[in-house]
Amino acid sequence: MSQTKSAFGQAASLDTEHAVITRNICKNYGAVEALKDLSLEFPRGQLTSLLGPSGCGKTTLLKIIAGLLEPTSGEVEVNGRLINGPGPNRAFVFQDFALLPWASVMRNVAFGLELRGMPKSEREAIAENYISAVGLSGFENSYPHELSGGMRQRVGLARALSVDAKVLLMDEPFSAVDEQTRRKFQEDLLGLVQNENKTFIFVTHSIEEAVYVSDQIAILLPRPSRVSEIIRPRALHGKDVSNIRRDPEYLDIVDQIWASLRSYVE
Amino acid sequence: MLTRPTLLKILSTLILFGAWEIAGRIPVSYAFPTFIESMQALARMTFDGTLFVAYGETLKPLVIGILISTVLGITIGLFIGLSGWFDWLMSPIFIVMQAAPLAALIPLLVMAYGIGLTSKVFVVCIMAMPVIVLNTSSAVRNTPGSLKEMGRSYLASDTEIITKIIIPSASPLIFSGLRLGISAGFIGAILSELKITPTGVGDIITFSRSIADYPSMYAAIFSIILLAVLFLNLLESIENYLFEGNNRGYVSD
Numbered sequence: 001m002s003q004t005k006s007a008f009g010q011a012a013s014l015d016t017e018h019a020v021i022t023r024n025i026c027k028n029y030g031a032v033e034a035l036k037d038l039s040l041e042f043p044r045g046q047l048t049s050l051l052g053p054s055g056c057g058k059t060t061l062l063k064i065i066a067g068l069l070e071p072t073s074g075e076v077e078v079n080g081r082l083i084n085g086p087g088p089n090r091a092f093v094f095q096d097f098a099l100l101p102w103a104s105v106m107r108n109v110a111f112g113l114e115l116r117g118m119p120k121s122e123r124e125a126i127a128e129n130y131i132s133a134v135g136l137s138g139f140e141n142s143y144p145h146e147l148s149g150g151m152r153q154r155v156g157l158a159r160a161l162s163v164d165a166k167v168l169l170m171d172e173p174f175s176a177v178d179e180q181t182r183r184k185f186q187e188d189l190l191g192l193v194q195n196e197n198k199t200f201i202f203v204t205h206s207i208e209e210a211v212y213v214s215d216q217i218a219i220l221l222p223r224p225s226r227v228s229e230i231i232r233p234r235a236l237h238g239k240d241v242s243n244i245r246r247d248p249e250y251l252d253i254v255d256q257i258w259a260s261l262r263s264y265v266e
Numbered sequence: 267m268l269t270r271p272t273l274l275k276i277l278s279t280l281i282l283f284g285a286w287e288i289a290g291r292i293p294v295s296y297a298f299p300t301f302i303e304s305m306q307a308l309a310r311m312t313f314d315g316t317l318f319v320a321y322g323e324t325l326k327p328l329v330i331g332i333l334i335s336t337v338l339g340i341t342i343g344l345f346i347g348l349s350g351w352f353d354w355l356m357s358p359i360f361i362v363m364q365a366a367p368l369a370a371l372i373p374l375l376v377m378a379y380g381i382g383l384t385s386k387v388f389v390v391c392i393m394a395m396p397v398i399v400l401n402t403s404s405a406v407r408n409t410p411g412s413l414k415e416m417g418r419s420y421l422a423s424d425t426e427i428i429t430k431i432i433i434p435s436a437s438p439l440i441f442s443g444l445r446l447g448i449s450a451g452f453i454g455a456i457l458s459e460l461k462i463t464p465t466g467v468g469d470i471i472t473f474s475r476s477i478a479d480y481p482s483m484y485a486a487i488f489s490i491i492l493l494a495v496l497f498l499n500l501l502e503s504i505e506n507y508l509f510e511g512n513n514r515g516y517v518s519d
Contacts, residue, residue, distance in 0.1 A: 066419050086419045098416035102434050102509040112420040115430075163420065 019044040019167055019199035020065060025074035027060055034060050036224035038074070042167075046215035047193045047200035051207065051257070053264045057225035058203045059095075059171055065201060066092050066169050078167060088116070091165035095172040097152045099144040105131065106140040108155050112163035123162075130158040150181035161196070170202045174209070182209075189213050207257050211250055219257060221264060229260060299481040308485035316470070317489060323466030324490075327383055328455040331390025332448055339395045339447065340440060343402025344428070347436070353403070364396035368454070372461045386458040393454030394447040401443025405436035434509055441505045445498055452494040 020042035027035040034057045042048045050058040063069040065076055067086040076083045078090065091112065099108050106124060107114070109131055113123035131140060134154040144152055153173055160168055174182040190213060193200055204210050210217050211233050221228040233253050244250050283301050290300030299307075311317040342360075345352045372389065379385040409432045417427045433440075459468020467486050474482035 063415075068415055068419055086421055088421060090419070092416070092419040094412055094416060096412050098410075098412040100413065100431070100434070102437070115417070115420050115422045115426060159420075 017044050018042055019079060020201065021077040022061070022065065023075050023077070025061065025064060025076070026072045027057070027064065027069070028072045033224035035071070036226055038226060040218055040227055042199055042201055043216060044199050045197055047189070047202055047213055048216045048218060049202045049204055049210040049214040050220060051204060051210040051217050052220035052225070053222055053261060054205060056220040056222035058220050061220075061225070062169050062171055062201060062203050066090055088163065089165050090167045090169055091160035091163050093156050093160045093168065093170040093173045095175055097144070097156045097176070099152055099155055101144055104141050104143060105136060105147070105155050108144065109158045109162055112159055116163070126162050127158070130162045133161070134158045150177045150185070153177055153185070167199045167201065170200065172203050172205065175205070186213050207254050207261070211253050211257070212244060217257070219260065231257065297480050299484055303481040304484040304488060307481035308489060311470070311482065311485060320466045320470050320486070324455055324459060324468070327386035327390050327458060328451060331387045331454065332394060332451045334387070335391050335394035335398055335447055335451060336444060339398030340402050343399040344406055346399065346403035347406025348428070357403070360396040360399045363392055364400070366392070368392055369457065369461060372458070376462060381463045385462055386455070389458035389462070390451045390454040393457070394451035397450065398443045398447040401446070402436065402440050405439030406432055409435045437505070437509050441501065444501060448497065448501065449494055452490060456490060
């Protein structure tokens with residue numbers, strides 16, 4: 001396992017195909033420059049975190065990649081094609097889950113497929129698979145308010161997985177769930193990155209979380225937002241998942257990131 | 267099996283009717299009959315068919331008015347909620363309509379539309395529509411932004427965002443607007459029969475008062491309240507059937 005992983009790591013560092021590329025993105029809100037000339041590449045099949053203090057525009061960048069926001073200038077390329085709004089190759093996981101309160105877990109998970117016009121029996125069969133994959137078997141007919149925060153985000157994740165998009169955009173997906181659930185989610189996410197052949201773009205404000213889950217961390221600094229540094233804690237991922245948090249390298253990277261961010265935090 | 271809420275409902279009804287009976291027996295006024303007398307009058311009018319003939323008249327403006335208010339009210343409210351332009355255009359009309367002293371305006375309506383059905387339908391609509399429109403528009407305007415974003419990111423068309431996200435999400439407030447609007451519509455229907463031409467239930471009320479048959483008068487009033495309550499309960503079950511998950515709180519709770 002660790003051998004294939006490190007071999008892949010070497011190959012990747014030489015010439016990686018990029019699933020998502022943003023070029024010279026600027027985004028202004030009136031006179032306020034939220035993002036300025038931001039260019040970033042997201043390697044295929046890997047997890048890239050956008051990390052930075054609040055107000056640094058990381059969610060704005062994610063929404064621009066999702067096609068939910070229009071950049072003032074600049075372009076986004078997904079799988080070699082310029083985007084022009086939301087597309088079937090990207091799926092979004094929301095910070096506040098964004099579940100339909102009047103719809104059952106089943107309908108929520110199948111909602112993306114429903115919007116694509118897939119017949120009911122077909123989409124429910126697919127949704128059923130992902131409901132059990134995220135560990136929610138037996139809750140198909142429950143309503144979101146009957147679930148805990150962690151379970152709701154599992155529904156959000158199953159919805160994103162079921163549309164089978166190659167790029168998964170996650171906007172602080174674990175910030176609204178409790179600490180233990182978050183740790184479990186982070187472990188599950190590592191498995192997901194390894195097993196699903198998908199590219200993950202992950203917004204977080206937690207340094208530890210970013211170092212733990214990421215193949216690549218882009219550190220954004222605010223006002224106006226720009227990429228200050230790119231860190232690749234990839235060597236960590238060859239190691240046993242349960243030991244990462246005790247690894248000296250892990251701790252060093254966390255410290256290093258904190259050192260570069262602390263002056264931007266009031 | 268009687269649940270606690272059902273028991274409490276029965277209890278509060280019993281207290282109300284008991285108080286009515288006692289107040290009628292004191293009596294608080296010569297013109298105030300007891301509960302039992304009123305119910306006897308109600309039974310008499312039901313069995314001799316007076317009540318059915320009366321409701322045949324009253325229900326016409328009521329049903330037409332409520333249907334118009336519901337369909338038009340929700341549609342206009344939806345447009346107001348979706349577009350700022352429509353908001354500026356239409357909202358003031360309904361805010362004025364809601365605040366207007368309707369009884370004082372009835373002579374104007376009669377001059378414009380005569381004493382027939384049209385005027386009565388107008389009265390029902392003026393009573394029922396504003397609250398339906400205003401509730402619908404504010405609910406639509408307050409649809410959670412992340413739900414709309416979710417729809418867009420999963421490739422919903424504009425129509426799908428309206429039908430599959432905005433309307434269901436607004437439905438609790440739309441239904442509460444309907445409840446308020448429809449009860450106001452019932453008041454409007456009776457008001458129009460008292461103020462424009464005495465027909466239907468309004469006729470029973472006016473006529474029995476003029477011959478001092480107070481039990482019949484109160485029986486008629488009681489019957490219209492009963493009908494309104496039954497109708498509102500029906501509306502509530504429709505709502506629960508359509509949007510089951512909404513009934514039990516929100517994800518953001």
